[in-house]
Amino acid sequence: MKYTFVINNHLTDNRLKTEHGLCIYLEANNVKILLDTGSSPETLSYNAQILGINLASIDYVFLSHGHRDHTGGLEAVINKNHSVKIIASKRLKNTHFYSERNNQLRDISTPIDLNQLHNQMIWIEDGEEKTINNFIKIFGNSSNIFPKPKANKNLKTKLPDSTEILVDSFEHELIFSVTTDDATLIFTGCCHNGILNILKSANEKGIKNITHIVGGFHLLDPRDGQTFESDDELLKIATFLQKNYPQTKIETCHCTGENAMKFFQQKH
Template identity: 30%
Template sequence: MRVTTLIENEKSDDQPDLEPEFGLSLYIEHRGQRILFDTGATGAAVKNATRLGIDLAQVDAVVLSHHHFDHGGGLPAFFAANSRAKVYLRHPPQGQEYFRALWVVSRYIGLEEGLLERYQDRFVFVDDFTEILPGAYIFTELARTYELPKGDRYLYLKQDGGYVHDPFNHELVFALRDDDGLVVFTGCGHSGVLNMVETVARRFPGDRIKGVMGGFHLVGMPSPRSMAGTREEMVELGRTMLQQPVQTYWTGHCTGHRAYAVLKEVLGEKLSEIHTGTTVTV
């Protein structure tokens, strides 16, 4: 399996010509299948794919991790480049997605309004565990054994009666199976990376999880230079991650530099960063 990061907040040192942005998009080659996991915030992922020599017209399927702009904002640009691939996602939440902080900041962070209606023939809504391609699985019933990331406290749904905390019923987990194990993709990890790993492990008990890739939503808000939680809490998270049946973690986007640095101290070689242009063979 080969995974290329088309979009992440920063670009890798060996790909200076690529365009980073706050978002995530992963291009995956798996058993002759081409899958796009998330699309970033704009059309930059499509531009980067062209610069990397990746033909997105050949993508067989798209998986959208959740209904936030930094993961689905690139869909119109992708549709212009690919006329056939279906987009697999959960149903939208009951309300509009907002980021709110400090009693004065309130910003819409959902998908472009009207997008789902405009391209309705391209979307496949998934309500249950589904194998969308051979060895490609979507999980919709996510475990809640572990505490959710503290950064979720700033994320709301705007409903008729006001704002409520987003329970992230629009988030999914994606996993791919190889002969030597599974790779799990977390998107932003609003449901918690530990809960996402447990979700996959419950479905496939005893199977090796050779990798987990995506954001863990540990960045602090409203300042991206901060950390959503204490150092002690991050150390404990890292220790619990070590106990999971996971060989390697790759992360970026919403994990944040400070949280990554603490996790790296605990996880060592089991944890690596991904940036725009990073290619990983799992």
């Protein structure tokens, strides 16, 4: 198994463009997968070309949740690739998403109408556990015992056939796991359900011996006069991970604040 960051808020390869978004290219048992697509088709096309990734040969695109910083680059793939399969929660159908900042709502919905891609879509129902090629598992969060990221309170949704804007409860967030002879990787998207709930969900699905946890943890630095997780709360998460996943490579990125990052770096 090998994976490469194609889009992230920070990238070490300075030939690449950065943006607020996440996209990872994963190759496992000769299957080529994009885990999310970043915010824009331009960045995805540009970075893929630099990295020598042929978007026309991608087998699957996995969309972790409905936010544009994960779904916005999809057009770059579907324009070049008519056989690619796109995996997403059925809850993304006709649902709108917003981020609230300084009392202003910004639309962060998926820019492409996924209904139009009906032949290419693999929709995941609530509670469904989907297995692909025997070594990839996709499922939703099933644990609510650990706290969820405090910054979720600024994220809103409008359900199909409704005009009401609600605080998002993130049932549309999916978890991706892949197991090969040499590794088991969990991709967490943004961890809107909380990294510890996501790992508990994976455990309930029988996913053991995780070698890699990759994704954003949505533990934001203070901003716009708001503070989110305290140092104490961040330390608790980092300590839990160190104790229960001592051998696991944890590659937290994207929407993990710099303060939170310090705790994970100290612990791993």
